[in-house]
Amino acid sequence: MARVLRVARSSSLFGLGSRFYSTSAEVSHASPFLHGGGASRVLAKDRNVQWVFLGCPGVGKGTYASRLSTLLGVPHIATGDLVREELASSGPLSRQLSEIVNQGKLVSDEIIVNLLSKRLEAGEAKGESGFILDGFPRTMRQAEILGDVTDIDLVVNLKLPEEVLVDKCLGRRTCNQCGKGFNVAHINLKGENGKPTISMDPLLPPPQCMSKLITRADDTEEVVKARLRIYNETSQPLEEYYRSKGKLMEFDLPGGIPESWPRLLEALRLDDYEEKQSAAA
Numbered sequence: 001m002a003r004v005l006r007v008a009r010s011s012s013l014f015g016l017g018s019r020f021y022s023t024s025a026e027v028s029h030a031s032p033f034l035h036g037g038g039a040s041r042v043l044a045k046d047r048n049v050q051w052v053f054l055g056c057p058g059v060g061k062g063t064y065a066s067r068l069s070t071l072l073g074v075p076h077i078a079t080g081d082l083v084r085e086e087l088a089s090s091g092p093l094s095r096q097l098s099e100i101v102n103q104g105k106l107v108s109d110e111i112i113v114n115l116l117s118k119r120l121e122a123g124e125a126k127g128e129s130g131f132i133l134d135g136f137p138r139t140m141r142q143a144e145i146l147g148d149v150t151d152i153d154l155v156v157n158l159k160l161p162e163e164v165l166v167d168k169c170l171g172r173r174t175c176n177q178c179g180k181g182f183n184v185a186h187i188n189l190k191g192e193n194g195k196p197t198i199s200m201d202p203l204l205p206p207p208q209c210m211s212k213l214i215t216r217a218d219d220t221e222e223v224v225k226a227r228l229r230i231y232n233e234t235s236q237p238l239e240e241y242y243r244s245k246g247k248l249m250e251f252d253l254p255g256g257i258p259e260s261w262p263r264l265l266e267a268l269r270l271d272d273y274e275e276k277q278s279a280a281a
């Protein structure tokens with residue numbers, strides 16, 4: 001099926017439109033979750049997935065989005081990473097951003113859309129297609145801009161009890177050499193009132209990373225709590241927006257990666273994807 005390139009009608013919106021493109025309506029519904037057919041549906045589609053990950057700070061959006069991006073061969077684009085890259089670059093925006101980020105507040109829609117637009121442009125130049133967005137959209141304005149410029153197939157809303165999220169954020173570490181993320185928190189939340197027990201082992205670094213671990217400046221208890229509060233205030237309309245479009249998949253994480261990853265693949269009907277892909281190769 002021929003791909004029809006449709007440049008977004010609202011291409012003037014902060015310059016994002018020209019970076020996103022989508023295929024014709026015929027092939028715009030590539031999500032195995034929304035349309036059934038499991039892995040064969042994914043293999044048969046005409047373009048790569050265009051997915052969004054929602055979820056509170058610390059829920060694990062980055063971890064699961066990154067694993068799925070490797071599995072599906074699409075870029076994992078985290079706006080938080082784009083913000084941190086900008087902060088590290090000590091460019092003109094850096095000081096303004098650090099003040100906002102270190103208070104746990106959201107960067108303006110205009111700045112974040114510009115950063116995302118630049119990232120997409122660089123990817124497009126390298127031949128990337130499809131995406132898994134992590135941390136975007138965060139506001140209704142961002143969701144509307146995104147909706148105006150491209151088709152989103154699926155929005156995965158990852159959930160964990162609030163008590164776990166602060167501990168998970170405070171346990172996050174990154175190796176400043178290899179860039180990999182780890183978590184030193186031991187989570188053991190006893191299930192009460194019919195709620196399931198949630199336990200997560202720490203994700204410890206290998207010995208060579210141990211002395212190079214850094215903690216994000218905005219992962220202090222005070223800032224994490226501010227981020228959670230802001231997330232909870234802004235997320236409800238976003239969830240409603242995608243739910244009303246039939247695109248929202250709610251996913252309660254049952255525990256750490258070993259329990260959650262297979263269950264997430266099942267929910268996405270990707271559990272046999274790797275097998276089918278290697279059989280087709």
Ligand SMILES: Nc1ncnc2c1ncn2[C@@H]1O[C@H](COP(=O)(O)OP(=O)(O)O)[C@@H](O)[C@H]1O
Pocket residue numbers: 056057058079080081083100101104105106107108109112134135136137138139142218227
């Ligand atoms: N879509 C966005 N809109 C506004 N600000 C954002 C967005 N994405 C990231 N940021 C900024 O970058 C910070 C870090 O983002 P992220 O790594 O996604 O953190 P979190 O752990 O809070 O999900 C946020 O607290 C916010 O200041």
